[in-house]
Amino acid sequence: xxxxxxxxxxxxxxxxxxxxxxxxxxxxxxxxxxxxxxxxxxxxxxxxxxxxxxxxxxxxxxxxxxxxxxxxxxxxxxxxxxxxxxxxxxxxxxxxxxxxxxxxxxxxxxxxx
Amino acid sequence: xxxxxxxxxxxxxxxxxxxxxxxxxxxxxxxxxxxxxxxxxxxxxxxxxxxxxxxxxxxxxxxxxxxxxxxxxxxxxxxxxxxxxxxxxxxxxxxxxxxxxxxxxxxxxxxxx
Numbered sequence: 001x002x003x004x005x006x007x008x009x010x011x012x013x014x015x016x017x018x019x020x021x022x023x024x025x026x027x028x029x030x031x032x033x034x035x036x037x038x039x040x041x042x043x044x045x046x047x048x049x050x051x052x053x054x055x056x057x058x059x060x061x062x063x064x065x066x067x068x069x070x071x072x073x074x075x076x077x078x079x080x081x082x083x084x085x086x087x088x089x090x091x092x093x094x095x096x097x098x099x100x101x102x103x104x105x106x107x108x109x110x111x112x113x
Numbered sequence: 114x115x116x117x118x119x120x121x122x123x124x125x126x127x128x129x130x131x132x133x134x135x136x137x138x139x140x141x142x143x144x145x146x147x148x149x150x151x152x153x154x155x156x157x158x159x160x161x162x163x164x165x166x167x168x169x170x171x172x173x174x175x176x177x178x179x180x181x182x183x184x185x186x187x188x189x190x191x192x193x194x195x196x197x198x199x200x201x202x203x204x205x206x207x208x209x210x211x212x213x214x215x216x217x218x219x220x221x222x223x224x225x226x
Contacts (some may be wrong), residue, residue, distance in 0.1 A: 004156070040121075042218035043157075043201070090156050098205045099145045100216035104156030 002027045006091050006105035013081055014113055021076045021108045023091030032074040032093045033058070033068065033102070036087040043090070049074055052090065081112045115139055119202055119217030128226055132189040136202035136217045139183065143204040143215075146178050148187045151199045151219065160200070161187065192224045 031050035045058030149157035161176040
């Protein structure tokens with residue numbers, strides 16, 4: 001089954017404790033991206049990657065890191081999480097960039113206390 | 114003013130009703146228009162995808178794009194309780210800042226028995 005898999009689904013952590021949210025897709029997609037979804041603000045792009053070893057900032061990249069060492073994986077790293085990063089995070093992938101339909105994972109709900 | 118405006122609802126309709134969901138936008142560079150459906154605790158899934166102006170029909174769903182008015186719509190005929198979800202519009206195109214995808218904040222729909 002074609003899918004984007006995120007882990008974990010739920011995560012509660014404390015300020016400053018480094019964490020990684022994993023994302024993997026099995027569709028051989030070139031493009032991968034991370035979004036955060038907040039009430040009233042909708043989906044906002046954090047980082048994206050057009051291909052292996054190619055990453056770029058989205059609209060809200062501060063406080064986040066990503067890497068794309070393999071085509072299928074695109075982890076999101078929070079080096080020093082803060083409470084304002086409490087949010088619902090989605091990984092997405094597409095065949096050919098943002099003009100192609102995006103396939104989303106089921107989300108990671110992060111709470112930073 | 115947001116680049117993409119979408120009424121958040123909630124919109125409550127009886128089963129069998131025709132539902133109209135709408136988005137307006139300000140950026141005339143948008144060329145690709147999408148509707149995503151998001152169930153609670155799930156990631157968005159693509160519902161409709163259109164390029165430029167015109168109509169597209171898929172079963173009970175019809176997407177309309179009016180680029181002259183910068184207005185897009187999604188119609189759901191014979192609505193069912195299973196259509197209860199949040200509907201996100203999204204649009205993309207090459208702008209001054211490069212190729213950009215922007216989401217609306219979503220309209221929450223509830224179809225009641």
